[in-house]
Amino acid sequence: MSRVTMKDIAGVVGVSVMTVSNAFNRPDQLSPELRERILRRADKMGYGGPNVTARNLRSGRTHSYGVVLPDSLSYAFKDPFTALWLSGLSLPLEIAGASVTLLSMPSDDDAHLDVVRKVSVDGFAALCALPAVMTVAGQRGLPWVSTEPDGGDSSWVAIDDYEAGRQIGAHIARLGHRRVSIVVERWFPRSRPEPTEEALDIVHETLDDYERQGFAWSRVRGIVAGLADVRPSVVTPGGNSRESGFRAGELLLDRHQRPTAIIALSDVLALGVMDAMARRGVVAGRDVSVSGFDDIPDAERSGLTTVRQPILDKGRLAGELLLDPARQPRQIMLPHELIVRASTGPAPGT
Amino acid sequence: MSRVTMKDIAGVVGVSVMTVSNAFNRPDQLSPELRERILRRADKMGYGGPNVTARNLRSGRTHSYGVVLPDSLSYAFKDPFTALWLSGLSLPLEIAGASVTLLSMPSDDDAHLDVVRKVSVDGFAALCALPAVMTVAGQRGLPWVSTEPDGGDSSWVAIDDYEAGRQIGAHIARLGHRRVSIVVERWFPRSRPEPTEEALDIVHETLDDYERQGFAWSRVRGIVAGLADVRPSVVTPGGNSRESGFRAGELLLDRHQRPTAIIALSDVLALGVMDAMARRGVVAGRDVSVSGFDDIPDAERSGLTTVRQPILDKGRLAGELLLDPARQPRQIMLPHELIVRASTGPAPGT
């Protein structure tokens, strides 16, 4: 049995298709009796209501917005920052009666890009600034909002990562630390080939070494600027997770020349580092200083020095920009704040 | 400037619309040179690729699946069980190149149902068995999978909640507990009006009292059966969260006749209860026994006695059923297992 359409109903009731359409969408356009008759008949025929896709085609809108996530969907549900950002994003969307379509984008190969090409949405919000994805979204002529400034005239809701990094770096330098390591997730650019298992934990002895790999992140550049004459080493464990942080922590703590300060680029990484420290009886803020980034709820509980950013607002505003493509301004820089807690302290021996 | 269509391109290149369509979708249907010429031209004209909605209309599929969540989206991102289930669900969908559209359904009023009516998806997976939602999904002729048996011939992937509850109840009874309280989230049926703030924490002195409120959950019935002649009281704090559990715990621990065992219907509720106990110096498993349900990762860390259910599989199988409406069987009962940990012990004074 093929699906019932308005045409079928129109045929049975003996009216035009348009009248059936009006019965469902514009009650004022036909007499109550006829409307009643049509609806009853439609129900009896097992009609499921106006076909959504056809309506979307005609109206040119789908009332759904795509969210491009930098990893598998399970990551989105595990990472506290992502979860909060998504909650914020969904607030205005939900109110507007729109739904959220999640798109995982672990890489920007063609198979994944195809999902972006073929998904039925009115716009995109991207948690990660994959250029290829942005290009596709732009080609489709759909609005999109990202979480990072990109120099162009695209829309974004971000914080000043460089300045935030600089403050962290300056804070650490001011405390007298000379041996500093930065822990960065292996993330940007995503298009890089997946490293092999063994290559996951690499300590780049110098920043140059790290940058030669093709990485460049304003947060890192800011930290380096803040550290001034102190030259940090860099560790790039796997993804952005507590486990990765733990591995990075193990690696750094077990080195011959243990760093006195570890600057992680996210709170979950920092918390992982602290897990490794706890296991070794290394006290945060006394033996080794640790800092994070984001100020997720767990950061406060663990006394983690970090940069607070308004995560929920970041998402909420992105949602509002998506819903209203005319809204101005479309490049929003939100405030951040260095939150100093117990996990950072003077360098030992100062 | 209106959007460029295949028709425009066809006009400019001087071929039929179908040939343009083939250039994009079936390269084998035309000469490579012509295809090249068309694609180049399309690119130059700023064509964004075949319109997704039009294609969906023609093909009758959208390659997106709706997930009905029992609360606001932020809940989905916070609750460990939901997050895990969603991860599982998304596994097969992601592989099939489909995307996931999240629908929050805090109530089944018409405004929320409308989202279900108007969202562009090929099927639904529901984490909560809202009858009205199921009806709408069914009317639309779309496949749907839920997480609870419903007596009919619908599709579901579930566990035997009654039996699981019975085992928990029997376990507690066997330990000699006579004063037992059950902590249930205020969830079913969702269509009930939101209770006022003050009414959130109610202790139903007897089970009858609780059931008179219109509640009925097989998990509860199982527990009662397992407890045999012990008659539990029931607390219904707010939602399914650690905070609710905490409130329920406070309420119960501060009562004149403190229960010796508290059976929570989810791990997060149980962990909340344990938070309240910790604050009062009440030792779990010695002073008061606590049990949960689900066996989320945190449960093991906290030594919580609980019923383990294969959460990830529950989601994964739901996804597979959605993708393949012909797949059999469509009613899958997964195994569960009572996991006894330190949080339950003999009733004091036995």
Added chain:
DNA sequence: GTTGTTCTCTGTATCGATAAAGTCCACACT
């Protein structure tokens, strides 16, 4: 020279609805 194949490409119908304009008719007013 005729028939048969293969390769490209076209024309038309279709998907299921909705917007805009048009028809028809009853009723009111002058």
Added chain:
DNA sequence: AGTGTGGACTTTATCGATACAGAGAACAAC
């Protein structure tokens, strides 16, 4: 009788693509 007016529907065109059947040309086989 002549003209307006508004309500209740219908007609036609449109959204933007894809399926299907088949036309026409090039080339091979006999």
